[in-house]
Amino acid sequence: MALNSSVPNQPAASRSSFRNWIMQPRIAGTLIVAYIALTVLVLIILDRRTVLFPLWSTFAFPPFILSPFVILASPLSNRAKAILIGLMVLVVMPIIGIYDGAYLELSIQIAIFAGLALGLNIVVGFAGLLDLGYIAFFAVGAYTWAMVSSTNTATVFVVAGLIAPAWAFYLFIFVGIAFAALVGVLLGLPVLRLRGDYLAIVTLGFGEMIRVLARNLDKPANFTNGAQGLSGVLRPPLPGFWVGFTDSIAKSLNIPVANVEPVAQQLLFYFIAIVLLGIIVVVARRLDDSPIGRAWTAIREDEVAAIAMGVPLVRMKLLAFASGAAFAGAIGVLYAAKQTFVSPESFSLIQSISILAMVIVGGLGGIRGVILGAMIVTLLNLQILKNVSLQINALRNIDYVVPLINFHIRDWPSQLEPAKYERLVFGALLVLMMIFRPEGLLPEPRRLMELRAHAEPEELARLDEPVIAAEIDPEHRNEG
Amino acid sequence: MLLEVKNLSKSFGGIKAVRDVSIGIDEGSISAIIGPNGAGKTTFFNLLTGIYKPDTGEINFGGRSLIGLRPDQVNAAGVTRTFQSIRLFSNMTVLENVMVGMHSRLDVSVWKTLLRPPGFRRQEEHVREKARELLQFAGLAGKGDEVSRNLPYGDQRRVEIARALASDPKLILLDEPTAGMNPNESADAMTLFRRVRDDLGITVVLIEHDMRVVMGISEHISVLDYGEKLAEGTPEAIRNNTRVVEAYLGRRALADTALDEEETAS
Numbered sequence: 001m002a003l004n005s006s007v008p009n010q011p012a013a014s015r016s017s018f019r020n021w022i023m024q025p026r027i028a029g030t031l032i033v034a035y036i037a038l039t040v041l042v043l044i045i046l047d048r049r050t051v052l053f054p055l056w057s058t059f060a061f062p063p064f065i066l067s068p069f070v071i072l073a074s075p076l077s078n079r080a081k082a083i084l085i086g087l088m089v090l091v092v093m094p095i096i097g098i099y100d101g102a103y104l105e106l107s108i109q110i111a112i113f114a115g116l117a118l119g120l121n122i123v124v125g126f127a128g129l130l131d132l133g134y135i136a137f138f139a140v141g142a143y144t145w146a147m148v149s150s151t152n153t154a155t156v157f158v159v160a161g162l163i164a165p166a167w168a169f170y171l172f173i174f175v176g177i178a179f180a181a182l183v184g185v186l187l188g189l190p191v192l193r194l195r196g197d198y199l200a201i202v203t204l205g206f207g208e209m210i211r212v213l214a215r216n217l218d219k220p221a222n223f224t225n226g227a228q229g230l231s232g233v234l235r236p237p238l239p240g241f242w243v244g245f246t247d248s249i250a251k252s253l254n255i256p257v258a259n260v261e262p263v264a265q266q267l268l269f270y271f272i273a274i275v276l277l278g279i280i281v282v283v284a285r286r287l288d289d290s291p292i293g294r295a296w297t298a299i300r301e302d303e304v305a306a307i308a309m310g311v312p313l314v315r316m317k318l319l320a321f322a323s324g325a326a327f328a329g330a331i332g333v334l335y336a337a338k339q340t341f342v343s344p345e346s347f348s349l350i351q352s353i354s355i356l357a358m359v360i361v362g363g364l365g366g367i368r369g370v371i372l373g374a375m376i377v378t379l380l381n382l383q384i385l386k387n388v389s390l391q392i393n394a395l396r397n398i399d400y401v402v403p404l405i406n407f408h409i410r411d412w413p414s415q416l417e418p419a420k421y422e423r424l425v426f427g428a429l430l431v432l433m434m435i436f437r438p439e440g441l442l443p444e445p446r447r448l449m450e451l452r453a454h455a456e457p458e459e460l461a462r463l464d465e466p467v468i469a470a471e472i473d474p475e476h477r478n479e480g
Numbered sequence: 481m482l483l484e485v486k487n488l489s490k491s492f493g494g495i496k497a498v499r500d501v502s503i504g505i506d507e508g509s510i511s512a513i514i515g516p517n518g519a520g521k522t523t524f525f526n527l528l529t530g531i532y533k534p535d536t537g538e539i540n541f542g543g544r545s546l547i548g549l550r551p552d553q554v555n556a557a558g559v560t561r562t563f564q565s566i567r568l569f570s571n572m573t574v575l576e577n578v579m580v581g582m583h584s585r586l587d588v589s590v591w592k593t594l595l596r597p598p599g600f601r602r603q604e605e606h607v608r609e610k611a612r613e614l615l616q617f618a619g620l621a622g623k624g625d626e627v628s629r630n631l632p633y634g635d636q637r638r639v640e641i642a643r644a645l646a647s648d649p650k651l652i653l654l655d656e657p658t659a660g661m662n663p664n665e666s667a668d669a670m671t672l673f674r675r676v677r678d679d680l681g682i683t684v685v686l687i688e689h690d691m692r693v694v695m696g697i698s699e700h701i702s703v704l705d706y707g708e709k710l711a712e713g714t715p716e717a718i719r720n721n722t723r724v725v726e727a728y729l730g731r732r733a734l735a736d737t738a739l740d741e742e743e744t745a746s
Contacts, residue, residue, distance in 0.1 A: 283594055290593040290600075291579075291586050291607070298569045298580045305567035308529055310555035310584030310647050319590065449571045449627065 023075045029084075032067075032074055036088065039064035043096055043103070051398055054391040058384050061103060064096070065110065065379070069372055069442075089274060094267055098246065099255050104266050108338065109382055111273035112331055114374035115280050117358040118367065119327030124356070125365035125447075126288060127320035128300030130200040132352055133187075133207020137325035139214060139347035140183050141176035141332020143224060145169065145233065146342040152232035153225045169236040173276075173333045180329025181322040183210075188321035192314055195303075207352050215344040229343025233336050236272070238265055269338050276334060280327050284367055287323060296320060297446070350423075354381070357426075361433055363440025365447045372442055380426065389419040482507040482683050483528075483559075483651060488537030490527055497523040499707040501537075505651070505700075510677050510684045512694045514718075515704035516727065521687045522564055524704065525653050529561050530554040542650060556584040558650035562640040562657060564687075568628045574639050575624035578611035581646030611646065617679075618642040618672065634665045641672065645680065652676060654686040658693050666690060670697050695719065703727070 022028060042060045046053060071084045097104030120134045148157050148164040149172075157163060164172065191202045218226035238261065246264035250257040257263055287293050295316045298306040307313045336342045354377065362373020395409040402409065418425065433440075439448045483505040490498045498520045505511055513521050526532045528539060530551040539546040546554055560581075569577050586607065592600045615624055618638040623631065628639055637657060644652055654673065658666040670693055677684050688694045694701065695715045702712040705727045711718060718724055 286594055286596065290604075291583060291588045292590070292593055294572075294576060294580050295583055295588070297572055297576070301569035301571060302567050304531065305563065305569065306580070307551040308531065308555060308561055308563075309581045309643060310552045310560075311580065312550070312552045323590075446571050449629075453571070453629065 025076050025080070028074045029076055029080060032071055032076075032084065035070060036064070036067050036092065039067065040092060040096065044099060048100075051394050051400070052391070054387040054394060058387040058391075061106070061383060062379055065093075065107065065375060066372075069368070072368065094270060095249070095253065095255075097267060097270060098250050098253075098257065098263055101263060101266060104263075104270055106379070106383055108266070108270050108273050110375050110378045111270070111277045112335055112338075113355065113358060113378045114371045115273075115277050115331040116328055116355050117362070117370045117374040118277075118280050118284050119324040119331070120355050121324075121359050121365065121367070121370045122284060122287065122327070123320050123324040124359060125370070125444075126293060126300070127296040127317060129317060129320060130196065130203070131321075131324070132200050132204035132349070132356065133210070134203075134324070134328065134355055135347045135349075135352040136187075136207040136210035137180040137184060137328035138332045138335070138351075139210050139344075140180045140325075141329035142336040142342045142346070143214060143230075143332075144176045144179050144329070144336075145172045145333040146230040146336040147223055148172070149234035149337075150225070150230035150232055150342075151234070153228070153230055154222060155225060155230070156221045156223060164234070166234045166237045169234065169333070169337055173330050176329040176333035177326045178329075180332065181326040184321040184323075184325025185318050187325075188318040192317055204349065204352075207347075207349060211344050211347050214347065224344075227344060229341060229345075231341045233340045233342060235265065235337050235340060236268065238268060242268060269334070272334060276330055280330075281367060281371075283323070283327075288367075292316070292319065357430055361430070361440060363443040363447065366440075366442055366444035369440050369442030369444065373440065376441070377426075380429070381422065385418050385422045385425060389417040392417060481505065482542060483685075484538075484540040485528070486538040486540075488524070488527060488539065489535045490523060490532055491535060496707050498527060498534075498704075501704065501707070501709050503702050503709065503712070505683060505685055507650075507683055508677065508681065509699050510673065510697055511686075511700040511702065512698035513685065513687050513702050513704060514689070514694055515710070518706075519704040520707040521704055522655055523707075525561060525655055525687065528554070528653060529559060552584060555647055555649075558648075559653065560644040560647050560649035560651070561653040562637070562644050562655055564655040564659065566633075566636045566640055568636055568639055568643070570627075570629035572628060573624065574615065574620060574626050574628050574631065575608070575611050577628050577639055577643050578614050578624075578646050579607050581643035582607055582610065584647050611642075614642040614645055615639075617645070617675070619668075634661055634669075637661070637669065638672070641676070645676065645682070649682055651683045651685065654684065654688075656687055656689060658688065658690050663692075666693055669693075673697055 022031070039060065043057075043064055046056050046060060050056075068085045068088055071081050071088070074081070076084070093107055094104075097107065116134070116138060119137070120131065123129050123131045123134070145164075147155060148162065149166070149168070151158065151163060187203070187206050191199055191206075194202055214224045215227050217224040224230065243261055243264040246267055247257070247260045249255075250260065250263070288296075295306065295311045298309070298311055299313060299316060303313060339346075355374075358373040358377045359370050360373070361377060362371065363369025392409060392412055396412065400409045401407065439451050443451075481504045483503075485501060485503045488498055488501045489496065501520075501524065503513075513524065515521050523532065527534045528546070530546065530549050530553065534547065537547075541557060541559060544557065546557060546559070549557065569580060572580070587599075587603060612621075612624060615621060618641055620635060620638055620642065623635065628636060631639065641652075641654070641657070657673070658669045661669060673684055673686065674697065676682050686693075686698070698715060700712070701715055701718045703710040703718060703721075703724050710727055711721050711724050713721070
């Protein structure tokens with residue numbers, strides 16, 4: 001550095017002084033507030049009636065919903081970060097949601113998938129047990145509530161007159177947790193001896209079993225209504241004050257709302273989802289930062305050493321399966337009530353893979369990373385790709401002609417709509433991600449080291465320490 | 481007698497790895513198990529710690545049988561070990577490694593983990609404090625926050641010993657604890673083993689190839705060959721036992737009873 005100062009090095013110097021300037025908490029705070037305000041403004045200004053709305057909203061919404069991560073990356077104090085994120089999640093987002101229900105729906109979906117991804121992260125990220133059938137626990141939670149509250153089908157519960165009242169939804173979140181955790185233990189027991197690839201295959205089979213069970217449990221007694229699924233699942237009761245509250249917010253902000261009840265209903269789901277997600281984050285962090293979390297890491301690193309050091313493998317693995325499953329169970333109950341419809345097709349293998357992709361894209365093992373992964377994958381699946389095809393349709397409807405090449409959007413073959421290529425784009429992104437950033441977007445430090453350790457060729461690593469290489473080998477000779 | 485092994489046998493397929501071995505270990509002693517490569521020494525440790533199930537035989541430890549216990553239960557009963565090839569949790573910090581070693585002595589309740597009553601925090605502080613003390617004891621003061629895979633080889637061996645001591649054992653089994661060390665490091669390691677016994681009162685059993693270590697530290701030696709116990713006794717008796725010298729030191733300079741550096745690990 002001292003040498004450099006004599007050499008004219010203007011760009012580097014000004015860059016670093018710019019960084020110093022922007023890293024001042026006051027400046028950074030102002031910039032972040034300005035950033036959020038700008039994204040909010042863009043979302044509000046956008047007019048649904050314009051032709052290019054899908055395109056613009058694709059650009060406008062992700063920067064807005066990702067702002068909590070911008071806040072987290074900023075140099076603000078922890079307290080300031082917490083306040084800003086709290087405002088963002090509890091005030092700004094709901095207002096945007098009242099303004100446009102599609103954004104509210106998206107945020108609920110993101111919260112649901114973030115909760116699921118955090119649950120899977122306990123099993124895969126913390127304890128290192130690859131589970132390809134995780135969606136099964138989500139299904140257990142969803143069916144738990146759907147079976148006792150679906151009113152439109154002649155299930156055994158309806159026939160017996162055992163329909164739960166709507167308020168029991170809150171109670172059933174706990175029942176869903178208990179059932180899913182129980183199923184998690186039942187799955188865990190037979191597969192405890194398996195590791196890696198074998199475990200993955202068995203859990204994959206288990207996930208399919210639960211789905212097939214849901215599809216066929218309409219005979220001899222109708223529990224699940226088979227492939228038709230259960231419809232008319234009850235929602236939690238909508239309190240009058242909540243509707244009034246939503247209405248008064250809409251009125252005071254001058255947001256025109258045609259029918260306030262569905263908006264209030266969605267807003268209620270949003271807050272339930274946020275509370276559940278908040279609890280899940282706290283539970284995951286506390287489990288990680290405890291003797292249990294250390295035992296899980298130890299098992300992931302070296303099972304034999306872990307058990308020889310007194311870590312009960314069976315108990316700890318079952319605990320990982322059960323707690324991951326419990327998260328999915330709670331989220332499943334919420335999902336059933338929100339969709340008011342549950343069918344086996346919502347719980348296919350591709351959903352398990354999707355959630356695993358969220359965990360890996362975000363960064364295995366880290367809580368922030370996994371939430372970011374859930375956000376990005378959900379946005380991609382439910383917003384970005386869908387909007388591109390909406391946009392093409394909108395342009396087709398007005399017979400837009402691309403200038404210069406004189407191409408009629410009308411002639412765009414319907415086979416080439418992006419929505420039909422969702423999985424292809426999704427898969428391609430995963431491939432690129434694994435090549436260029438295998439540790440995920442926000443990697444957990446320990447995971448990063450593990451990856452680097454594996455990337456380092458064994459032979460090269462040994463060349464550094466010839467003594468060890470010569471002396472460690474006797475184990476194999478000795479064991480014979 | 482702290483540990484009493486009677487007629488222990490274990491076969492893998494047709495190979496009898498351990499055959500009818502009986503060994504007694506006195507409380508507060510430092511003993512060695514020696515033998516050529518493939519003699520069944522590590523298998524013997526794996527049988528003691530529950531990693532393998534013996535075919536026949538008895539293992540009595542402090543008046544209770546260890547047969548049928550899982551490795552974690554054996555650890556909780558007071559028998560701990562290190563591994564021949566170091567098996568640290570290599571991406572965890574040194575301190576975390578030792579903290580994991582305390583697992584069997586902790587109250588690991590899910591409810592307490594989630595609700596964090598004062599007792600939970602006290603336990604975590606205690607675990608951290610005790611892990612630091614153990615690192616100090618093992619000569620690793622100030623290295624607690626390093627990632628264990630980044631430590632030099634000799635220090636990794638020390639971490640393994642500190643981790644093994646974390647469960648407050650009565651007996652520690654060290655599997656070739658000085659393998660790969662130079663003479664200076666071996667001498668330091670021997671001092672550490674003695675302090676484990678003298679300062680902590682823990683009985684030590686080690687598998688070792690380095691004769692300077694074996695003869696220098698152990699009060700009692702058992703010799704295994706082809707899975708069988710060939711001889712046992714004081715270092716003096718073993719050194720003068722012709723069967724042992726033939727089997728173990730064999731081809732090498734038979735006449736040289738000084739057992740100097742050339743004759744160490746085979």
